[in-house]
Amino acid sequence: PQRGLFLDHIDQPLLETVLRLVRLLDTPRDIGMLAPLALRELYYRLLRGNNGRRLYEIAVGDSQTHRVTRAVNWLNAHYAEPLRIDELARVANLGNSTLHHRFKALTAMSPLQxxxxxxxxxxxxxxxxxxxxxxxxxxxxxxxxxxxxxxxxxxxxxxxxxxxxxxxxxxx
Missing domain, CATH: 1.10.10.60 (Homeodomain-like)
Known part of the structure; x- marks a missing residue:
């Protein structure tokens, strides 16, 4: 089975946090003060959830998952250019075979796909x-x-x- 990114159920506390953040759009004057607090709570709840470890790996600057995320972002910006795996591996700071393996684990596709x-x-x-x-x-x-x-x-x-x-x- 293909792994790729994941979906998960949203629990009530996480849903309430997201709703509180969205509702701030109704009161623009409160955004500056309350949005950072709601975002901090959102990050906390996401990292404490079932997939917190995987989210952490994506976010941490030097993890292999984060490096693959850099490659994904580069492809998103340069999709119309010819794909050179060596250049993509350089962007991710990974070897070609490691990039290919980790890319497929994260996205369930090869870089070319x-x-x-x-x-x-x-x-x-x-x-x-x-x-x-x-x-x-x-x-x-x-x-x-x-x-x-x-x-x-x-x-x-x-x-x-x-x-x-x-x-x-x-x-x-």
Whole structure:
């Protein structure tokens, strides 16, 4: 089974903390004083929860999980560029094989699969929200071949890009 990131149930104290933080939006003058306190409580409750150790590993600056998080963030910002694992490993300050293993443990995907997901999701967004045609979206997100893009898009979303975009536009 794929591990990746996790979902967990939210307990009542954590839910109340989140709601208190959101309700501060109704009283902007209180945000400066109360938001830092609510955030501190939120962090405390998250770290004391079932997945606190995993969250801690993501947040701590020198843990391997945090290093992989840096690689994920770099990919999020540079998804349209050709993927060079050695450069990604340098960003994460990990060896290539360690990066690959830890990346897959955190995201349930290889770096290349993750990049492909980002590209396809962004291309879909560009076509639906900004009206780009298939080939423009394809090139904008870093694909060099519209036919490869269409094959991967169809595999991901179950139909060719133009069909999918038309279907989604009818729904929304």
């Amino acid at each position: 993750y990049q492909k997901q980002l590209r396809l999701q962004e291309a879909r967004r560009l076509m639906i929200n900004e009206g780009l045609d298939v080939s423009s979206a394809c090139y904008r997100v870093g694909y060099e071949s519209p036919s490869q893009f269409s094959r991967e898009y169809s595999r991901q979303f179950g139909c060719p890009p133009s069909t999918d975009v038309s279907r989604v536009r009818r729904i929304i």
